[in-house]
Amino acid sequence: MxxxxxxxxxxxxxxxxxxxxxxxxxxxxxxxxxxxxxxxxxxxxxxxxxxxxxxxxxxxxxxxxxxxxxxxxxxxxxxxxxxxxxxxxxxxxxxxxxxxxxRPEGSAEAVADDAYAETEELLHFIKLCKAHRLDEMRRDLSQSLLRMGMYRFVTDVVAPLTTMVGDHWAKGDLAVFEEHLYTECVQMVMRNAISSVPAASIHAGMPMRPRILLTTVPNEPHGLGLLMSEAILTLEGASCVSLGVQTPITEIAKAVQVQSADIIALSFSASVRPAHVLESLGDLRAEVPDSTEIWVGGRSAVLVRRPPPTVRVLDLDELRDALDDWRRRNAN
Incomplete structure (x- = not known):
């Protein structure tokens, strides 16, 4: 050497x-x-x-x-x-x-989401999340739910709070694991609340239709929007079946057939590529009967700019009217 x-x-x-x-x-x-x-x-x-x-x-x-x-x-x-x-x-x-x-200031997305105000109540939950006081956060979320009722809890607390959590993460104020902790807390509270709704609806004589299948497509792991929709739809007397997130298109089609679903409800976050959103919706439309409606929501910009004509794009506050419309059209 x-x-x-x-x-x-x-x-x-x-x-x-x-x-x-x-x-x-x-x-x-x-x-x-x-x-x-x-x-x-x-x-x-x-x-x-x-x-x-x-x-x-x-x-x-x-x-x-x-x-x-x-x-x-x-x-x-x-x-x-x-x-x-x-x-x-x-x-x-x-x-x-x-x-x-x-998340640019002044963008259409930012302007739309800035419609909420960072109230003391919402900031309280952000502070609990940052402090990792999970038991306290679950307790306070549950108390807000009992005080406000399911519908207002979803629209006035969970929806704006979820946007706030995403904003704070984008600014570097929340870590990814803290965002996950928040998600788990909200899911636990809402799942318990949703499970108590169907019996009350049946007792009130509300029709348990339409039958709605809720899920997301592959590469869409975010499920809180889906859960919020399920809460409102269940409260309004629909029969909801959740498949969770990231279900392959062919499996969604099989579930539609087995569950005799009238509607497929999907959620798309802003992180999903627009091309993937459009491709997934096109593939799904081709796989399921024309009589099965596809309702979509979420923060994907392509749903606002150029949604496919074969799907119905809805915000949370439009779900009640959409259900009423479906029931009128399918009264027989």
Missing amino acids: NLQYLCLSSAYSGSFLKNMTMVAPNGLSIAAVERETGLSKDTLRVWERRYDFPFPGRDEFGERIYPPEQVEKLRLIKILMDRGHRPGKIVGVEMDELRAIV
């Missing part, structure tokens, strides 16, 4: 050890980052070479380890890519600017 090889080997080892010192104690492996962000391992490696981001450290085995702040930035980048932004234009952008792009 010659002296030149020894020098090169020593220099490489020093560089490798220096890179190892960059490891964050709570960093994620490349496989974990792929699961967390939806960006493939190959994409992460290509960006590392092409854009110098992300720049992971190394563990004791030489495997890539990504610090939490880089993972957070990758999540924002993925959201923007799903909206049509090119990675080369946004990978080098700072976090604050990325958040502003995700």
Whole structure:
């Protein structure tokens, strides 16, 4: 072994050890980052070479380890890519600017969502979420539900509060796990409340139709909008069957047949690519009978700009009228 090889080997080892010192104690492996962000391992490696981001450290085995702040930035980048932004234009952008792009002031989406006010009650729940006081948050949500009733609880608390949670996450005020904690609390409270509604509706003589199947399509993991819709529809005497989130199109079609569903209710968040929304709705329409209506809601911009003519786009406060309309048209 010659002296030149020894020098090169020593220099490489020093560089490798220096890179190892960059490891964050709570960093994620490349496989974990792929699961967390939806960006493939190959994409992460290509960006590392092409854009110098992300720049992971190394563990004791030489495997890539990504610090939490880089993972957070990758999540924002993925959201923007799903909206049509090119990675080369946004990978080098700072976090604050990325958040502003995700939710620009004055945008149609921001103006619509700014219709709510950050009241003391809503801010109270945000504070509980940040403090991780989950039992207290569940208790206070339940008390609000009992005081206001299901309909107003959904429209005046859960809907604006969910928007607030998304805003605070986009601003960096809430971590992803805290957003998940909020979701779990709301789901628990609302599920318990929904389970008590059907018996009351039957007792009041309300017709248990239409029969509505609720779900989201693959690549749409957000289910709170669906749960809010289910609460209102159930309260209004509809018979609701929830499949949860991310149900394959073919399985939705099978469930429609087995459950004799009159309506499919879907929710799309702003993070879903517009092309995926339109493609999913087109595929579903082709799979189910023409007599089965498709109702959609959520914050996907494409539903406002150019919804397919074969679906009905509804806000939460339009569900009651939509049910009345369906019942008039299907009175026989």
